[in-house]
Every structure is written in C-alpha cells, then in structure tokens.
Amino acid sequence: MTDLVRRAEEWLAQDPDPETREELSRVLRDGDEAALLDRFGAKLEFGTAGLRGELGAGPNRMNRVTVMRAAAGLARRLGPGGHVVIGYDARHNSDVFARDSAAVLTGAGLRVSLMEDHWPTPVLAFAVRHLDADAGVMVTASHNPPRDNGYKVYWGDGSQIVPPLDEEISAAIDAVGRVDELPLGSEWETLGDAAIVEPYLAALAELPLGEARDLRIVYTPMHGVGGAILLRAFASAGFAAPAAVEAQFTPDPDFPTVAFPNPEEPGAMDLSLELAEKAGADLIIANDPDADRCAVGVPLPEGGFRMLTGDEVGGLLGEYVIARTSGPGRSVAASIVSSSLLGRIAEAHGVRHAETLTGFKWIVKAGDGLVYGYEEALGYTVGSDQGLPVRDKDGIGAALTVAAMAAEAARDGHTLLDLLDRQAQRYGLHATAQLSVRVQDLSLIAGAMDRLRSGPPKELAGRTVLSAEDLSAGVDGLPPTDGLRYRLAGDARVVIRPSGTEPKLKCYLEIVTPVERDVPSARVRATEELSSLKAALSAALAL
The missing domain is CATH 3.40.120.10 (Alpha-D-Glucose-1,6-Bisphosphate, subunit A, domain 3)
Structure with a gap:
C-alpha cells in the first residue's frame, strides 16, 4: 500500500487536470487500496493499436498525463523538425488530449498541424500523406464504451504503426519524466475544412x-x-x-x-x-x-x-x-x-x-x-x-x-x-460466424489459449482437425501473433485470437458449402453446420 500511495502522490503532483486530481485525491483520502491498485498496479501498454482504455487517473487510465507522456515519447522517436498531424473525435476529452499533444510536440521542436474540429479517423489517415507529414495522431476509441478513449499513431505512409516502431515509441515513453517539466509550445497550425476535408472529399x-x-x-x-x-x-x-x-x-x-x-x-x-x-x-x-x-x-x-x-x-x-x-x-x-x-x-x-x-x-x-x-x-x-x-x-x-x-x-x-x-x-457459399467471449479477468483468455496450444482438439462438430497452426510461431510468411488456426475437413476453418482492444477472446468460423441445388438450401445447411461448430468450439474453450 505504501508504494501505491507514493506513486499516486507523485502522479497527483504532476497532473494538470482538476477532474482527475480530485478523483485521485478522493481515493487517497478514502484509503481505497483496491482503487489504487486498479489505477497504479498496471499501466496502459503502448502497442500497434496505440493506447486505449477507460478515462480516469493513473497510468492504467486514459488521462492528460498518459497522453502527454505518449506525445513526448513520439517526439523523442521522431526528433526535432518532424511534422505531425493531429486529429480527434467527439469523445470525452478528445479535444483536450489533442491540444495537449500539440503543446508537447511543438515544445519538443516539431511542427504540428491540428485539425480545427472533430473529424473522422479516415480524414486524419488521409491528411498524413496529403500533407507529407512524418506522423499522425488520432485521439479516438472508435466504437468502445463511452468512458473509454484512445490514442492511435500513424507513420508517414498514412498507415498505423507496426513493429518495431511501436516498441521504439513505447521505450521512449517509458523514458519520459514528469510531464509538468516538459517544455510546452503554443504555436501550431490549425487545419481548416478547405485544407483537409475538401481534398479528402475530392479524393473520394x-x-x-x-x-x-x-x-x-x-x-x-x-x-x-x-x-x-x-x-x-x-x-x-x-x-x-x-x-x-x-x-x-x-x-x-x-x-x-x-x-x-x-x-x-x-x-x-x-x-x-x-x-x-x-x-x-x-x-x-x-x-x-x-x-x-x-x-x-x-x-x-x-x-x-x-x-x-x-x-x-x-x-x-x-x-x-x-x-x-x-x-x-x-x-x-x-x-x-x-x-x-x-x-x-x-x-x-x-x-x-x-x-x-x-x-x-x-x-x-x-x-x-x-x-x-x-x-x-x-x-x-x-x-x-x-x-x-x-x-x-x-x-x-x-x-x-x-x-x-x-x-x-x-x-x-x-x-x-x-x-x-x-x-x-460461382465460388461456393462462404458462410462465416463469430464466437466472442467477453471476460473480466484477462488471465482466463491466456489460460484458454494455453490449454488449446498444449492440447488442440482432434475434431470439432464431427469434422476432423486436419491442421492446428500456432500463429505465434509465424506461419505462411506472416509475422508472429497471438492466435491459433484450425483447418477442418470439409473446407472449414477456425481462427482464435485475443482481441487487441477489448477484454474478449474472439473466434472466427468459416464453412464453404457447394451450391448443389439452390442457394437458400445451401444457406440453411451452412447455418446449421456453423451452429454445431460454434457449440463444439465453445465447449473446447471451456470459458
């Protein structure tokens, strides 16, 4: 508890946001160890999806300190003189996080173009290449619940970052000190509608x-x-x-x-x-x-x-x-x-x-x-x-x-x-379905993946498992990822992977059915077979 309190007090001393300062002060006054552990026992990890999490105080939440550290890490990886475009959606604090990022990046000697309004993510992705920028930031949590927000980073090719860039930026973020000691700038370009929305619409x-x-x-x-x-x-x-x-x-x-x-x-x-x-x-x-x-x-x-x-x-x-x-x-x-x-x-x-x-x-x-x-x-x-x-x-x-x-x-x-x-x-009926399991405890997902790796099923819904591929080893020239792929008899397939943005284990099922008589009959047959396959897979997951 003592170490949690120390870290919370250090966080509180540098937090520029009155709302999260009040939240954290209340937790400290109440001596709420569970709340402190939830906020300071872990941190949001910066990965290829950037950052995403619930709003609130502490390193395991989305807040102004977390965002300023992310911006400072990005600035270190880019170096002075780079150009970054920043966009944001209409979620709680998205505009605040965008301006904080602009202040940190300009303070670090980078040129910043900040969108003047909350616009869609594809407009930001388009803007990075259109403006020949070195990187882009989009403050959004896409379709997550209302209390979430996030921070997506794009590189100069207009696409989201991939390894090893995510690891390099993450290491740079970890090296950032107190955010109240960061130099902050105030001179950045504001991108209006004519500068970016109209070119985007012209491209469409x-x-x-x-x-x-x-x-x-x-x-x-x-x-x-x-x-x-x-x-x-x-x-x-x-x-x-x-x-x-x-x-x-x-x-x-x-x-x-x-x-x-x-x-x-x-x-x-x-x-x-x-x-x-x-x-x-x-x-x-x-x-x-x-x-x-x-x-x-x-x-x-x-x-x-x-x-x-x-x-x-x-x-x-x-x-x-x-x-x-x-x-x-x-x-x-x-x-x-x-x-x-x-x-x-x-x-x-x-x-x-x-x-x-x-x-x-x-x-x-x-x-x-x-x-x-x-x-x-x-x-x-x-x-x-x-x-x-x-x-x-x-x-x-x-x-x-x-x-x-x-x-x-x-x-x-x-x-x-x-x-x-x-x-x-023409191509056969490609029937697909999903099995998605939401959990409170992420260790349940890791446990299910471990069980399936150590003992893959021999058959699912009467279909022999022809091959069980561990995608963490890298297959078919793909980079390693946490996932499993089963190929089943009768032109069927199952892919299992943890979600990258939500506490879910996601399973993707496909059965390819030849259309022998008519399409409606094939759809009925495929629906029944997918239902059986989903039930068998659910039993195998044991969640």
Whole structure:
C-alpha cells in the first residue's frame, strides 16, 4: 500500500487536470487500496493499436498525463523538425488530449498541424500523406464504451504503426519524466475544412462509383463524427441526401441511444431499422463513432431488413472494385480472420490476393498495386487505378462505394442479395460466424489459449482437425501473433485470437458449402453446420 500511495502522490503532483486530481485525491483520502491498485498496479501498454482504455487517473487510465507522456515519447522517436498531424473525435476529452499533444510536440521542436474540429479517423489517415507529414495522431476509441478513449499513431505512409516502431515509441515513453517539466509550445497550425476535408472529399470522388444514383438510403453515424462529412460526400457524388437517424446524428460522447456504439452489437441498429421500414429504404448505412467502419443493411423480399455481415460486404465490394479497375499489377488483401471468398474472387479475375494479420496496419502493407482491402469487422478501404486514397479503414469511402454498387444493381433489376447469391453459385457459399467471449479477468483468455496450444482438439462438430497452426510461431510468411488456426475437413476453418482492444477472446468460423441445388438450401445447411461448430468450439474453450 505504501508504494501505491507514493506513486499516486507523485502522479497527483504532476497532473494538470482538476477532474482527475480530485478523483485521485478522493481515493487517497478514502484509503481505497483496491482503487489504487486498479489505477497504479498496471499501466496502459503502448502497442500497434496505440493506447486505449477507460478515462480516469493513473497510468492504467486514459488521462492528460498518459497522453502527454505518449506525445513526448513520439517526439523523442521522431526528433526535432518532424511534422505531425493531429486529429480527434467527439469523445470525452478528445479535444483536450489533442491540444495537449500539440503543446508537447511543438515544445519538443516539431511542427504540428491540428485539425480545427472533430473529424473522422479516415480524414486524419488521409491528411498524413496529403500533407507529407512524418506522423499522425488520432485521439479516438472508435466504437468502445463511452468512458473509454484512445490514442492511435500513424507513420508517414498514412498507415498505423507496426513493429518495431511501436516498441521504439513505447521505450521512449517509458523514458519520459514528469510531464509538468516538459517544455510546452503554443504555436501550431490549425487545419481548416478547405485544407483537409475538401481534398479528402475530392479524393473520394475518384473512386469507382459508376453513374447510377437512384437509391433511398437511411444513415446513422451512431452519435459519432461521420454524419456531416458523409452527407457532403454523398451530395458531391450526386446521391440524394440519405434519411438520417436524427436521434443519433449529432455527436454525443455518451452515446445515449445504444448500449455499445458499435453497429455489430445487439440493438445498436434498432433505430435505423425502424426508420428504414418507415421510409421504404433500399439501403441502410451505418458508421461507427469515428467513421472508420461501415455497416450495411438491406430489405428482404418477404419484408423487413437484415444487416449484412462484414464478410458479405467484403466479398461484394471486392468483386465490384476488381471489375472496375484495370492493370496487371492490381492486388487485394484481407486479414486471416476474414472470409477466404476474396481470394477465390481474385483468382477468378486474375488479380493478386494477399492474406495478412488482423488490422489495417497490415492489410495496407500487403503489396504494390493494392486497390482494395477489408477485414470482417466492418472495415474496408476502397481504391481505384490510382491506388488507395486512405491507407486505413474508411467508412465514408466504403459507404459511397456500397451505395454506388446498390444503385447499379437496382438499375439492372437486382439487389445486393441477388449479388450475394450469384457469388455463392460461382465460388461456393462462404458462410462465416463469430464466437466472442467477453471476460473480466484477462488471465482466463491466456489460460484458454494455453490449454488449446498444449492440447488442440482432434475434431470439432464431427469434422476432423486436419491442421492446428500456432500463429505465434509465424506461419505462411506472416509475422508472429497471438492466435491459433484450425483447418477442418470439409473446407472449414477456425481462427482464435485475443482481441487487441477489448477484454474478449474472439473466434472466427468459416464453412464453404457447394451450391448443389439452390442457394437458400445451401444457406440453411451452412447455418446449421456453423451452429454445431460454434457449440463444439465453445465447449473446447471451456470459458
């Protein structure tokens, strides 16, 4: 307890934030050892996802001291004279953390361009290359709960950092002393709309969007920062303004209408589905709060709507982009937890395909000529013959392209569901599902991974496990990562990995089913088989 108190008092002495000072002072006055241990018994680790965690006092929370240390570490790694672009979303303290970063970086002798408003993450990723900056910082926790915030770092190529850069920056952060002794600057450039949003929208206008535009769209930014810029993007491309879910349109860091501000979470899309029914919509589009992800919903022939999976959208967008780009050097990429469908599409069209580790930091580095990349968690980046305008997930560019694809299908008398059926008939039905286990104790995840490594299952749901690969050893030329991959008899696959941003163990299942009679029959069969496989895997995890 004595050491915890000493560290807390040292933290308190340098903390510039009255709110977290009061929080920590209260904990000290109460002698609350559990609260001190929670805040000072561990620290947020800086990795390839940067920093992400709950707001509050101490090194195991997101706060001004944590952010200033991160900025100082980044400054040390870059050195004086570098140029850093900073963006931020509308979460609690995002603007404060952005200004603190600007002050620390300029105080260390770097040039800083700070965005004047809360804008989407893809705008920041675009800005790094557009402004020829050396690095970028985005203050966001994407679709995490309201009390979280985060700190993402981009390098000069416009993509998120990968090893060993994360380790080098982390070591530099550890060497930072008291933040109240850091030199702080106050002279930085403010990036206005004309300097960065307009060039971003101009770049999206070069995507392969075709000419069909007759479509009724319902849209939600999920209380985030994508709304205004998406509407401008659609207007610039010639689409009628989507009908917005008004209760979710204005940025609100408390996300009052949803339990989790993630389109994949149960209930998150309820208001959008309700509006789509009333409006007779042809398409539902949703962004997550920082607008780097895009969710898609479509009407059903029998009435009602359903949300497409990330893999379904990934396959549709992949074939659409491949068909509308040209050149022998083109390539597409997807993560190892995404459907294998994109690889079969690419092979059929004579386009190179790459499989990468999870995360867009890896996808956009998959090779030259990349015109498209995706991961199943609703992340897509769409390019043209000129390449990718955004080297990260871009929920606004993806939304535009999905709308163009749906409008073109409608013009020709088809729906996105028809396009999915065509793909199933041509490439086999690639049915995917997830099993996600959220825990309070992270040691449970480590224990489950250890058990599976030491004793992998021989069969799952009656399917023989043909191979059990430990991804921590590095396989198929991929860098090592904490994960397992099982290949099963009957063209099935399971990938298991701990989440990089949440206390979850995530499992990704795929079964490829030939379409022998009709697609609906194949879907019923695949759904039943996925359900059995999920139950067997859940038993094997023993969580």
